[in-house]
Amino acid sequence: GAGVSQTPSNKVTEKGKYVELRCDPISGHTALYWYRQSLGQGPEFLIYFQGTGAADDSGLPNDRFFAVRPEGSVSTLKIQRTERGDSAVYLCASSSSLSGGARNEQFFGPGTRLTVL
């Protein structure tokens, strides 16, 4: 079946602009995660949704970052007043919420490469 998809695959923007990154999880997966991966580093957790609600947003670096998942499926990560330090690959993952919880495999999308000039 279809995996996690993310759009756009690449986004170039100017410092100070607003960007939106979209994630389409695997159908039926109620858990959705956002991570950020900087060059030479492993993915870094940003936020986790269970259904429509953010169950854990402890990884969001500041109030310029916000994410929504209004219908419990597609999610949008929103970054206001972008800074050069926001340049990274933004990864989305989803997992099943059958018994297993934190043990469940997270399936990753291809990522959106964000470049802030």
Next chain:
Amino acid sequence: AQSVSQHNHHVILSEAASLELGCNYSYGGTVNLFWYVQYPGQHLQLLLKYFSGDPLVKGIKGFEAEFIKSKFSFNLRKPSVQWSDTAEYFCAVNAQDTGRRALTFGSGTRLQVQP
């Protein structure tokens, strides 16, 4: 808070050589442990995972990992690597005792297998 260390940043091996990639974590409680792989041009995918029971776990493509609780380690092994194993490998953990799902990743090890 958890942290993960992967000591080997870049490993170069010839085909048929044996592989061991180190992973150490820091956390006072019980953890779930994962190894993910990212092949060139592809997205992250799960190699194997450990929650409990036999500390030696087997994954896809002939990979295995051993959990040594006393050493806080979860090293990845493969007896004989192939050129197609060229990829970046990430160790990750989350907290089993709190149920917090966020994964904490290491910085990755880039494996290059020469034919």
